[in-house]
Amino acid sequence: MQTREERTYQAVIGLEFHVHLATTTKMFCGCRLVYGDEPNTHTCPVCLGHPGTLPVINEKAIELGVMAGLALNCDVAERAVFARKNYFYPDLPKGYQISQFDEPICNGGHLDVPVGDETVRVGITRLHLEEDAAKNVHVGVSGRMHGSVGSMVDFNRGGTPLMEIVTEPDIPSPEAARAAANHLKEIMRAIGVSEADMEKGQLRCDANVSIRNPDGSFGTKTELKNMNSFRFVERGLARELERQQGILDSGGTVAQTTLHYDPETDEVHELRSKEFAHDYRYFPEPDLLPLELSEAWVREIESRMPELPDAMRARFVEDYGLSPYDAGVLTADRDLAVYYEAVAAEVDPKQAANWISGDLRSLLNESGEEVSNSKASPERMIELICLVRDGAISRSAARDVIGRVFETGDSPTAIVEREGLASVGGDELSGVIEEVIAANPDEVGRVKVGDKKVMGFLIGQVMKATRGNADGGRAREILLQKLDS
């Protein structure tokens, strides 16, 4: 049952994502995008903001933006306008960022986020394109500007195509926020719009967070920045909600402010409000013509879109008879889904799902390997599942076999032969069962008068005698036959 406090403290979270687009060149010049190269090796007069230079739109970035918008069920604008966002900072060479303001490339939309067993629909307010800033490197103890002895700027990142996605404030918990971020990443990767690697800064997330007033209206929101991993999204928001609750519990009022999450101390810190007191003086970028996005072009892009995770999940439930949970697990990673489909085409899809979402996935997680590079190829997996299906090996033996296949890439059949893991079947199993019946007359008697619970004990005895190399279902079948006769 909900307590009164839980009802009162209803979190209201909106997220703002920044996603690097997977283009080969920058947003407004021809410089290549390479992560981690020597500083200032991918620059030109345009992305350094030299006098007299002009931006030229990277068409591929527009295409990826449209793709992302379609994937998030947005309306793609017929006309979009780049605008200048003016502010001074050393990482911003022109003194303005070319962004979009009142006419973004996409409006409206939603993201259906699986959170536990439920689906939370998160509204998308808008999606717009802009250029990323360069990277300031502060020399000194803290690594931040304050207290540093000097600063340098690496313009390699400056001008990277960036997509900003703003959600409606309808995320109910830090857990759901993390799931939303994670789901967004899945979608971006699935459609090839971005690698969306948070560690590389390809996906960044800020949040607006407040606690709903008892009368249902929104409370004062704060802005939380620097949650640079999925875990920190959840933890940062949890800390901030605790902070706000603490203020409300002590009868105070939450002030509108910007905070920074420090993962080291697991605390949120207020940033000096002066740093964010900007009037960006947006106005239409006179160096670029408005974008005209024809219906035909948008439809053409749509026709080339790979299947989205949501659609794929629904298809897995429909076509393969999987539970929504299993379908979710298998479609969360595009490579895993491809793997699954290769296996499910040859064997029972449910069995395939069990093996892949269970054993294979935990092996992958432990080793950190990518499924696409795994020695346990779809062919090996099919072979293994067939061996189990045909009763050639027991389920528990198969667990060992898959581990060996994962390590060596050897054929499951070869491993079974080499290791002597073949299932005890046929006449041999029948013999073992007769021995078990003979050795346990009391229990056999109780089964015969209807005490089915004892069956488990008898099957356990069979498994023990075969050192696990028997198929439990088959053993049960034979046992029941013999007891009936």
Place this chain on the structure above:
Amino acid sequence: MLDLTAAALAQKIREGEVSSHEAAEAANHRVEEVEDRIHALLTPTPEIALERAGRVDERLRNGGIKPWEGVPLVVKDVLSTKGIRTTCGSKILDDFTPLYDASALVNFGEDLVLIGKTNMDEFAMGSSTENSAYGPTRNPWDLGRVPGGSSGGSAAAVAAGEGWWALGTDTGGSVRQPAALCGIVGLKPTYGRVSRYGLIAFGSSLDCIGPMTRDVRDSALLLQAIAGHDSLDSTSANAEVPDYLADLEGGVSGLKVGVVKELMDERIDAGVRGVVENVVGGLEEAGAEVGEVSLPHAYYALEAYYIIAPAEISSNLSRFDGVRFGLRETADGVHEMYRRTRERGFGDEAKRRIMLGTYALSSGYYDAYYSQAQKVRTRMIRDFRDALSRYDVLISPTAPSVAFEIGAKSDDPLAMYLQDICAVPASLAGIPAISVPGGLSEGLPVGVQLMSDHFTEPMLLRAARAAEEVSGFAFSQRP
């Protein structure tokens, strides 16, 4: 040789009668002779001119050159020149050397015989060249007077014969008004006709590079050299470049010429109006159908311009922050460094326009100023569309007065801004406009402005050529 037009000199160079090297020597000599008095150049480039002229001569011997190559040129210091100091008339770029050439110069040819970079109002903001951080340029017609601005250095250099022709830039009259005040021809082409890549931006939605020449034929030839689509400038027009010389002598017979009523009122000096009326009369005699036309929003054009252009410059000048190039003052902390660098690097007019533009774009004022100004701009475009549906060419004075004395308006920004009343309407509409010397008033040259529809430069140049003919004004270098 110094009395020839650029087109005539080009002809002689191609025919081998004169070498480009000889022409460059003559121009360099003329610079030495008059530059003390005129101060048209910020950075003379005599060696570069000779070296490049030599290469042109060599290419001519080995094959051929473009019809305009080899004729020495001066270029306003707002255009980026690779390896050659480019200051924009500002202290903040005192030691700045660009990494690339402006596209207009690239179009001109591989060996631009550059005599020098010309003086200008700082970042092209001004109408007298007095706003240069490097001191004013003097009008060759009267050394006590201004040459106009902001391309005053280019205008004075051409008038004084320091090079045969010049490139200027025109945001709200900066090619046309100094051309008028110095007795030369100044053309602002259709917005987008000439690439802006490498033009250090003032008002990005208004800036045009234009020829400043001894006569209309030179103007056509120089436009031919620099016009064209450029993939580096998204606002450059992807339209074919016509032959601007083919129909130049076609005359005005049957052409409908409308005199703009709003630009012939009492704000214009009577002597200036007289010269314009005289040229209009001449055109009528030459066969043009003359009438009066109204551009009702021309009265508001200057106000709209002084919102839009400062708004754009306030943003365009943000990159001059001391971080990557140009002046940097030392300070504790980056914000103090910005403040000191910009305080010291920019002159008064630049600061004034940054403040005007910042204010106009600020939250709470945007709708009242910037949006409103854009609406006026739309109305201005509509006025021209109406007028140009009835007339082929519109005519007005270029500037409200002849050249004024140095210092006369420098303490009164509004009086200075009024210099642009006739020029700004065409800038807002993006249409081509040309100033042709129409005669003298008070012994000083008066410019007549002709305007026409987007991309109709061939007809505009033809009408301008006729106006030049009827005015009886002929170029001769001064002093």
